[in-house]
Amino acid sequence: MLGQIARRRLGLLLLLHGQQRLSNGLNGVSFNQLLSKETHRHTQSSFNTSSPISTMSLWPFSFQPRDFSLPNSSWSPEMCKAYDHYNALCDTDTENGEEKKRAPWKKLPSYNRSIKYATGGIHLSKLIQAKARLFTRNVKEQGATFEYVVFVNKEEKSCVCVFQAGRLLEGAPGHVHGGAIATMIDTVTGSLAGYLSGPIMTANLNLDYRNPMPLGSVVLIHSALDRIEGRKTFITCKVTSTDESKLYTEATALFVSISVGHLFGSRN
Numbered sequence: 001m002l003g004q005i006a007r008r009r010l011g012l013l014l015l016l017h018g019q020q021r022l023s024n025g026l027n028g029v030s031f032n033q034l035l036s037k038e039t040h041r042h043t044q045s046s047f048n049t050s051s052p053i054s055t056m057s058l059w060p061f062s063f064q065p066r067d068f069s070l071p072n073s074s075w076s077p078e079m080c081k082a083y084d085h086y087n088a089l090c091d092t093d094t095e096n097g098e099e100k101k102r103a104p105w106k107k108l109p110s111y112n113r114s115i116k117y118a119t120g121g122i123h124l125s126k127l128i129q130a131k132a133r134l135f136t137r138n139v140k141e142q143g144a145t146f147e148y149v150v151f152v153n154k155e156e157k158s159c160v161c162v163f164q165a166g167r168l169l170e171g172a173p174g175h176v177h178g179g180a181i182a183t184m185i186d187t188v189t190g191s192l193a194g195y196l197s198g199p200i201m202t203a204n205l206n207l208d209y210r211n212p213m214p215l216g217s218v219v220l221i222h223s224a225l226d227r228i229e230g231r232k233t234f235i236t237c238k239v240t241s242t243d244e245s246k247l248y249t250e251a252t253a254l255f256v257s258i259s260v261g262h263l264f265g266s267r268n
């Protein structure tokens with residue numbers, strides 16, 4: 001019954017339209033000292049920030065869900081620096097009614113349920129599997145697992161994710177679990193594919209782990225569109241150190257476009 005209601009409601013949607021510290025982190029330096037003005041502004045408002053992208057609401061009483069990819073106190077200086085670098089390349093919102101800057105880069109918001117990207121998704125997320133959470137956003141303790149932010153380049157059809165790997169992601173002693181790295185690659189390549197092609201699911205993911213990634217590392221996950229063939233979106237991916245001198249992982253991914261019905265068991 002609930003499924004039927006949800007399915008009917010989904011018909012209304014344009015789905016996917018569009019002061020914890022890490023052990024190697026902020027030794028002896030106050031948090032506020034580390035933040036740029038921009039980072040500080042986001043940190044102060046991270047619980048009520050509204051994001052300019054991606055939800056198109058049909059609901060007069062809608063509000064934007066919390067964006068989890070804004071700076072918080074668990075972010076190391078390296079994470080803040082990389083965030084500031086890409087954030088400075090982004091479109092600036094209107095200020096005093098005037099557009100300040102047009103740039104190819106855009107920061108994607110990151111919600112704790114993918115359904116929240118849909119129009120009316122905030123309300124649907126209360127109806128459908130109410131306790132479900134996006135895998136990468138399901139731990140409350142900041143900095144313990146996945147801290148990341150994705151910036152897309154609309155012109156180049158590529159994106160960069162700045163990722164800080166928390167202590168609960170251990171695989172080999174002191175190093176990040178390969179499954180956690182795969183999760184991030186799936187998330188980043190999937191975000192790009194979804195941004196470019198609409199509703200998709202991962203059909204194939206190939207990974208080559210080239211170097212172990214120490215826990216607490218801040219890395220860049222670079223993804224780019226390879227090609228689109230019909231319903232298939234092919235994405236390439238490289239995970240590197242922030243100065244790009246070290247290669248951690250390489251990947252290719254295939255995403256297949258799906259209809260909303262696919263999520264409820266009907267085939268395309």
Ligand SMILES: CCCCCCCCCCCCCCCC(=O)SCCNC(=O)CCNC(=O)[C@H](O)C(C)(C)COP(=O)(O)OP(=O)(O)OC[C@H]1O[C@@H](n2cnc3c(N)ncnc32)[C@H](O)[C@@H]1OP(=O)(O)O
Binds near residue numbers: 188254257267
């Ligand atoms: C606006 C802002 C947006 C931002 C947005 C952010 C969103 C928030 C972020 C979260 C981002 C998380 C991203 C995680 C995403 C998951 O983790 S999804 C979960 C893991 N994946 C799954 O569970 C998928 C399970 N598999 C399936 O459901 C189905 O097999 C599939 C993949 C949908 C394909 O089934 P189908 O629709 O029946 O398609 P089918 O006809 O079999 O195949 C279509 C084509 O793909 C090819 N194909 C299918 N599978 C394969 C394969 N494994 N290998 C090679 N080719 C294949 C077929 O050969 C066929 O090719 P052509 O004949 O057309 O040339």
